[in-house]
Amino acid sequence: MKCPECVTDNPEGAEFCSECEKKLPDSPPSTQETKPVETESRVTSPPPKSKGSG
Ligand SMILES: [Zn+2]
Secondary structure, eight states, X not given: OBOTTTOOBOOTXXXXXXXXXXXXXXXXXXXXXXXXXXXXXXXXXXXXXOOOOO
């Protein structure tokens, strides 16, 4: 793995660069998919007020 900072060749799995000791960008083996959060709460409008004469 090459360091993006000093472009030093680091051993695979290295978390930090052995030259500049910078944090190496780790690439996750598996992708993580996120699901949209669905809100259950629903806004209910109040019933129409009707004025009854009488
Ligand atoms: Zn480096």
